[in-house]
Ligand SMILES: Nc1nc2c(ncn2[C@@H]2O[C@H](COP(=O)(O)OP(=O)(O)OP(=O)(O)O)[C@@H](O)[C@H]2O)c(=O)[nH]1
């Protein structure tokens with residue numbers, strides 16, 4: 001973990017606290033990953049072996065493309081990127097400007113429950129992290145620069 | 147249904163791929179910028195995490211697509227996706243960056259298949275920097291791979307320099323063959 005990203009123990013604490021809540025709330029959840037907006041993994045809880053580095057990078061690509069696609073389609077915010085596959089769901093979303101949350105769940109999970117729980121986690125982390133930037137220049141705006 | 151030739155810009159983070167495509171694109175470019183983190187955030191507020199896309203209408207009326215890759219290696223799956231059907235490659239290298247020759251090797255390796263098919267143009271940015279190796283070293287590096295590729299010094303913030311790179315890569319590319327670029331279900335008209 002790079003020093004300059006200042007992943008303070010407080011940041012990690014805030015994020016790790018969310019794991020229990022999310023896993024309790026969402027039956028079928030098997031992975032939660034926090035990463036930087038540009039796809040560097042920070043902390044995760046996986047119930048099976050997965051490549052966290054690639055998942056973090058891909059979450060960043062998808063959320064960025066989702067935002068671009070929304071704007072191109074005349075829409076303002078991309079709230080979630082949802083991958084629905086034969087076996088389940090992968091949801092990725094912004095937490096403020098600098099963080100992303102990804103959640104992986106089995107197909108028998110309620111998508112509505114998964115989305116609302118991710119939203120609640122995002123709001124909870126945002127509320128607790130204000131004033132604890134994850135990057136040296138961290139801000140908390142919700143929009144991309146371009 | 148028109149078919150479009152596709153050209154790809156790659157190179158390390160911060161070299162200017164997004165800048166270059168935005169400069170010469172005729173339409174509003176598509177960018178996928180996300181807040182930069184870690185050491186990168188000290189030099190740059192955002193970084194590309196999926197792709198850049200722009201379109202340029204050439205003098206003869208042909209419209210080409212320009213695609214940019216993310217620079218950071220962790221997005222190398224995008225490199226693989228974006229290489230598909232590309233007709234040429236511009237590798238931008240920041241001459242002032244320590245390890246600029248290693249950078250070049252990384253992209254010669256990462257885009258080897260495409261380069262073997264189409265060749266590539268190497269755009270050397272910040273070429274007036276005293277920090278980098280002699281320009282010949284880039285030619286030698288390329289020669290070690292068995293390639294002969296042009297190395298062009300450029301200021302990526304100048305549209306005419308970017309167009310020069312684009313023209314160089316177009317001049318190396320094949321015209322679109324009849325079976326390329328067509329949609330799978332398209333009938334030849
Ligand atoms: N001072 C100076 N700045 C330059 C020069 N060439 C490029 N830049 C700047 O470098 C930055 C390049 O940023 P981007 O275009 O986002 O770089 P990129 O290659 O797309 O980076 P990633 O998306 O992170 O891979 C821009 O702010 C340019 O203005 C140069 O010769 N001198």
Ligand SMILES: [Mg+2]
Nearest residue numbers: 163164193194
């Ligand atoms: Mg870029």
